[in-house]
Amino acid sequence: MIIQTTNLTKTYRLFEKEAGLQGSIKSLFHRKYTYKTALSDFNLSVSEGEFIGLIGPNGAGKTTLVKMLTGIIAPTSGDLSVLGYYPNKLENTFKKQYAVVMGQKSQLFFELSAGDTFLLFKELYGISNEEYKKNLDYFIHLFGVETLLNVQVRTLSLGERMKMELIVALLHNPKVLFLDEPTIGLDAIAQRQIRSFLKEVNETRGTTILLTSHYMEDIKSLCKRCIVVNRGMKIYDGSTEAMFDRYQTHKKITLSFTEETAIELPQNCVPVEQNPLKSIFMVPLDISQEIIYKLMKEYSLSDISIEEDEIGSVVERIYNEGQVKR
Amino acid sequence: MKRNIRFIATLLKMKLSRMMVYRLSFFGGSLVDGSMFLLWLLMFQAIYSQVDSIGGWNKGQTIIFLGTFSLLNAINMTFYFFGVIGIPNKIRNGELDHYLTKPVNPLLRITFENMNPGSIPLIFLSIGIISYGASLLDITIHAATILLYVFFIVIMAILYYDMEIIVRTIPFFVISATSIERLEIAGLDLCMRVPGVLFRGVLKVLFYFVLPYGIMATVPTQILTYSISGDMIFISILVVFVFSVFTLWFWKLGLKHYKSASS
Numbered sequence: 132m133i134i135q136t137t138n139l140t141k142t143y144r145l146f147e148k149e150a151g152l153q154g155s156i157k158s159l160f161h162r163k164y165t166y167k168t169a170l171s172d173f174n175l176s177v178s179e180g181e182f183i184g185l186i187g188p189n190g191a192g193k194t195t196l197v198k199m200l201t202g203i204i205a206p207t208s209g210d211l212s213v214l215g216y217y218p219n220k221l222e223n224t225f226k227k228q229y230a231v232v233m234g235q236k237s238q239l240f241f242e243l244s245a246g247d248t249f250l251l252f253k254e255l256y257g258i259s260n261e262e263y264k265k266n267l268d269y270f271i272h273l274f275g276v277e278t279l280l281n282v283q284v285r286t287l288s289l290g291e292r293m294k295m296e297l298i299v300a301l302l303h304n305p306k307v308l309f310l311d312e313p314t315i316g317l318d319a320i321a322q323r324q325i326r327s328f329l330k331e332v333n334e335t336r337g338t339t340i341l342l343t344s345h346y347m348e349d350i351k352s353l354c355k356r357c358i359v360v361n362r363g364m365k366i367y368d369g370s371t372e373a374m375f376d377r378y379q380t381h382k383k384i385t386l387s388f389t390e391e392t393a394i395e396l397p398q399n400c401v402p403v404e405q406n407p408l409k410s411i412f413m414v415p416l417d418i419s420q421e422i423i424y425k426l427m428k429e430y431s432l433s434d435i436s437i438e439e440d441e442i443g444s445v446v447e448r449i450y451n452e453g454q455v456k457r
Numbered sequence: 458m459k460r461n462i463r464f465i466a467t468l469l470k471m472k473l474s475r476m477m478v479y480r481l482s483f484f485g486g487s488l489v490d491g492s493m494f495l496l497w498l499l500m501f502q503a504i505y506s507q508v509d510s511i512g513g514w515n516k517g518q519t520i521i522f523l524g525t526f527s528l529l530n531a532i533n534m535t536f537y538f539f540g541v542i543g544i545p546n547k548i549r550n551g552e553l554d555h556y557l558t559k560p561v562n563p564l565l566r567i568t569f570e571n572m573n574p575g576s577i578p579l580i581f582l583s584i585g586i587i588s589y590g591a592s593l594l595d596i597t598i599h600a601a602t603i604l605l606y607v608f609f610i611v612i613m614a615i616l617y618y619d620m621e622i623i624v625r626t627i628p629f630f631v632i633s634a635t636s637i638e639r640l641e642i643a644g645l646d647l648c649m650r651v652p653g654v655l656f657r658g659v660l661k662v663l664f665y666f667v668l669p670y671g672i673m674a675t676v677p678t679q680i681l682t683y684s685i686s687g688d689m690i691f692i693s694i695l696v697v698f699v700f701s702v703f704t705l706w707f708w709k710l711g712l713k714h715y716k717s718a719s720s
Contacts, residue, residue, distance in 0.1 A: 143716065146632070198554070198717055201557075201558050202557060202558070203554050203557050203558065203715070203717050204715060204716060204717050205713060219713075221557060221712070223560040223561070224560075226558060226559060226560040227560045229558075230558075231554075231558050233554065233555075236551065236552070236554060236555065238555045240471065240475070242475045243471065243474055243475060247471060247474060250467065250471075251467055251468075251471055254463060254464050254467040255464065255559050255560060255561055256560060257460060257560075
């Protein structure tokens with residue numbers, strides 16, 4: 132196993148203060164702390180070469196897990212081993228074997244070109260000239276960013292910047308790549324490019340990848356295995372396909388009407404938003420085609436959009452099922 | 458070691474590149490600091506026109522003291538100050554995450570990533586002040602004394618660095634350390650103007666052993682002017698050693714307490 136955690140737990144002590152000056156004065160003399168368990172008794176085993184998706188709502192504990200696996204923070208209790216190391220010991224030999232990309236925290240120098248950051252990382256990781264050239268050539272061709280190497284980072288688009296973030300993370304051939312929301316805020320084209328790049332890296336280089344994302348498509352198209360985290364606990368660990376088959380049970384339909392319309396929703400549909408010119412509702416997957424066909428026939432529509440169930444709804448269903456079982 | 462030196466050289470190259478992008482005024486900071494020390498020099502010139510000695514120190518010694526503090530300040534500004542002052546922010550906003558995940562000592566990278574070549578002229582200005590002070594003394598300064606002085610400048614620059622790191626490691630444990638940073642500024646401000654030999658009793662203990670700003674420029678000055686005892690040389694080396702060990706321990710303890718910021 133390349134990653135192994137047993138009963139991994141992280142608890143934060145939070146300082147609590149009532150609002151206003153009175154609260155501030157009170158807190159001067161009487162400190163009130165609360166404890167928040169960000170991750171609880173988390174067990175995880177990851178084999179070499181796996182591409183694993185980590186999903187869950189905001190505050191579920193995904194980023195906390197990634198931070199513990201990369202040694203940024205220390206666990207409160209439990210056992211943890213990544214590539215045979217205890218991450219929070221922060222040993223350089225360990226750090227040379229993994230990379231982390233955080234969608235919301237850049238490691239590029241904004242005032243300089245991406246090429247300058249690449250050179251710094253070459254020194255940081257002690258990459259030989261030959262390996263550096265080989266890897267850089269490979270990645271810039273794969274991403275098609277040959278013309279952007281010498282451009283000041285701050286002038287790059289978000290998508291271009293993320294490509295550079297990934298290249299800089301992969302220059303030293305890491306065995307494990309941790310990705311925390313790498314596609315956040317990107318447009319559909321950039322997201323697709325990033326996905327195909329990650330797939331290629333996983334397949335051709337055998338890099339083990341742990342990906343957290345809010346985007347269903349990232350997880351569906353990349354990860355064979357998926358872990359769902361909610362309120363610091365693992366509530367699902369298994370095949371991504373099986374999870375979506377079982378828990379992605381609805382589609383979200385948005386209808387826009389050419390004129391004010393009072394729509395009567397068919398049975399089994401759950402309204403989300405209703406107004407005379409627009410109707411949004413959830414419809415069970417198995418009868419969605421039939422219902423869409425019926426509605427198109429009955430009403431005068433200016434537009435229709437069909438979306439997949441959001442990741443939050445899937446998580447909620449898994450969580451609710453777990454509650455019922457208990 | 459060799460790898461670290463190569464890494465520091467890369468950081469310096471990148472810093473120079475960044476400065477050139479914005480065509481920053483290389484010498485702006487050193488002009489401000491240089492004028493401050495020149496003003497103090499003028500102040501002491503005025504005082505010494507009325508008295509022959511202050512606390513047993515003549516005009517030459519006091520000018521060497523001023524030049525020495527200016528030199529320490531210039532070394533601080535050139536090499537590590539602009540890197541070190543960013544530590545509290547990096548702790549608070551989670552920027553430290555990236556430093557912790559790279560295979561180089563995070564403190565080394567932070568320390569040298571913002572070197573400021575613009576302060577180099579201040580080093581030469583300080584050497585000028587020290588030479589002027591030495592020319593006022595009626596003594597011959599031997600090469601060995603100059604070497605010992607240089608050694609003490611190096612270790613006092615380390616002590617200066619230690620003090621800056623200790624203060625900026627506190628945000629690992631508390632929400633804000635602004636008041637402690639103010640205490641640092643006040644202590645430095647006082648000890649830059651008042652030679653340590655003037656402190657007595659509690660103040661001497663405070664500025665020699667608790668906030669050892671008092672020995673930083675005083676001890677090298679005493680070495681250059683042959684007015685120091687062997688005991689004091691030993692004690693100051695011990696103080697630097699203890700503070701350096703404490704700094705590294707305290708930083709490591711801080712890293713263990715690092716909570717990162719939520720993304």
